[in-house]
Amino acid sequence: MDTNLKQSPDIWSGKPLVSLMNHIVTTHHAFCRQEVARVGSLFKGVIARHGKDHPELKRMEALFSTIARDLLMHLIREEQTLFPYITRVEEAVRQNTAVSWPPFGTVENPIRMMVLEHDQTGEELKEIGRLSNDYTPPTEDYADLYDALRAFDRDMREHIHAEDDLLFPRAVAMEEEACARRKPAVG
């Protein structure tokens, strides 16, 4: 996890967007995929031992399952559609060539959807934070799960910051720059 990202947002300002997207995929997306499975199994163990007396654990698990399900699809949309398009736009600007219109019209449309999904995930994580008393384990038996949830929350904040605040505004500006070189839409 790159903890410098939030403290030093300018480290990406002069670098190609493709480098930032590679960083996002290899650190944050990889971390999400790894932790979704691990946290799921940690929940199962803690619920088996304490779920009967602590119904809030099941509520937290349900919230985390929703986050996991939505997030895995979200990552695929970024990796298979949005990021490759931003890569093509950046390449076109760099080589001063044309880029075809994407099926989604303009990059602002998928970005709007991604930001909404980030906000939704952020709200669900906030609720998990509230239910877990800000990830404070009531006994040592909860510690692995709560540590994993805290780390997941922290990584997600950095991940969302990297996209919402660093990548997306530059992608919109770059698409505007590429617009003058657009090929007419086909079909």
Ligand SMILES: [Fe+2]
């Ligand atoms: Fe992402």
Ligand SMILES: [Fe+2]
């Ligand atoms: Fe995202």
